[in-house]
Amino acid sequence: xxxxxxxxxxxxxxxxxxxxxxxxxxxxxxxxxxxxxxxxxxxxxxxxxxxxxxxxxxxxxxxxxxxxxxxxxxxxxxxxxxxxxxxxxxxxxxxxxxxxxxxxxxxxxxx
Amino acid sequence: xxxxxxxxxxxxxxxxxxxxxxxxxxxxxxxxxxxxxxxxxxxxxxxxxxxxxxxxxxxxxxxxxxxxxxxxxxxxxxxxxxxxxxxxxxxxxxxxxxxxxxxxxxxxxxxxx
Numbered sequence: 001x002x003x004x005x006x007x008x009x010x011x012x013x014x015x016x017x018x019x020x021x022x023x024x025x026x027x028x029x030x031x032x033x034x035x036x037x038x039x040x041x042x043x044x045x046x047x048x049x050x051x052x053x054x055x056x057x058x059x060x061x062x063x064x065x066x067x068x069x070x071x072x073x074x075x076x077x078x079x080x081x082x083x084x085x086x087x088x089x090x091x092x093x094x095x096x097x098x099x100x101x102x103x104x105x106x107x108x109x110x111x
Numbered sequence: 112x113x114x115x116x117x118x119x120x121x122x123x124x125x126x127x128x129x130x131x132x133x134x135x136x137x138x139x140x141x142x143x144x145x146x147x148x149x150x151x152x153x154x155x156x157x158x159x160x161x162x163x164x165x166x167x168x169x170x171x172x173x174x175x176x177x178x179x180x181x182x183x184x185x186x187x188x189x190x191x192x193x194x195x196x197x198x199x200x201x202x203x204x205x206x207x208x209x210x211x212x213x214x215x216x217x218x219x220x221x222x223x224x
Contacts, residue, residue, distance in 0.1 A: 004154070031211070040120065042200060042216035043155070090154055099145070100212060102154030 003027070004103035006091050012109045019078040021106050023091030032074035033092040033100065034058075034066060043090065049074055050096075081110045115203050117215025124222050130188040132218045134201035137182065141203040144177065145212070146186050149198045158199070159186070191222045 007022045025032065033048040035058075045058030047066040055066050063085060067075045074093075078085055086109050094100040116135045124130045134144075145160035161168045161175040161184065168175045174187040188195055198219050204212040 033211075035214075040216055042117070043214040045213075092154075094211060096206075096211075099157050099160075102147075102156065104152070104154045 004091055004093055004101050006089075006103040006106045008106050009104065010107045012111060013078075013081050015082060015110055017078075017081050017110075019081050019108065019110075021076040021078075021089055021091070021108070023074045023076070023103060024072050025074075025091075025093040025101070026072065027093065027101075028071065029093035029095055029101075030071070031094045031096060031100075032068065033094075034064070034074065034076045035090040035092065035102075036060065037088045037090055037105070046076065046089075078108075081108075083110050086110045115201060115213050115215045117201050117218060119218060120216065121219045122221070124191045124220065126191065126193060126222055126224050128191050128222075130191045130195070130220055130222070131185055132199055132201070132220070133183065133185045134203075134215050135181075135183045136203045136213075138203070138205075138213075139182070140205050143204045143206050143212075144175065144184050145202050145204075146173075146175065147200045147202065147214075149200065149217075151197075155198075155200055188220075191220075193222045193224050196220055196222050 004025045034046040035043040049055045049068040065077045089106045091103040092100045146158045147155035148158040149155040159170050172189045177184045198217050201215040202212040
């Protein structure tokens with residue numbers, strides 16, 4: 001079974017803090033993704049990566065950055081968290097042209 | 112052109128009824144149309160998918176109907192069960208694109224016992 005693991009399920013951070021969300025996949029997938037899920041807005045792509053050290057902006061990259069130093073690991077970074085970044089964050093991975101597999105999500109609250 | 116519009120936002124169906132969720136897209140380059148199912152506290156998981164060379168695909172109680180000329184596709188859940196209560200997302204993508212999928216806004220389905 002493909003496993004996408006998001007190490008932090010629930011986080012509470014203060015405004016202005018730097019936040020790291022970590023994601024690991026165990027299936028040697030080349031593509032990895034970070035989505036944000038908000039009610040009524042669906043899944044919106046923040047960033048994706050198709051190879052180590054490669055990244056591309058998705059639809060809502062403002063306020064976020066990413067890092068992919070190893071194939072299995074993709075990190076989402078909030079440089080200075082703001083309350084409008086309170087949301088559920090979903091990491092995912094895939095082989096090109098095939099099913100996207102999601103992690104269970106990280107609930108982030110910024111106070 | 113990347114948008115995928117999904118309706119309704121929420122749906123309540125009696126046990127045994129048919130649930131229907133609709134999606135529409137604009138980008139004619141899309142060639143892959145999956146549906147994902149998400150239970151509370153879990154990430155979305157692939158339910159069923161279709162490519163535009165067929166107009167319908169059925170897996171058990173779940174059927175995708177695809178209308179290429181109208182650029183619409185829909186999910187039908189026959190004999191809906193309370194265990195089907197979840198959020199459903201349609202998506203569309205191009206198999207040649209690394210970003211792969213654009214998702215609809217989601218439909219929260221409740222099946223009453």
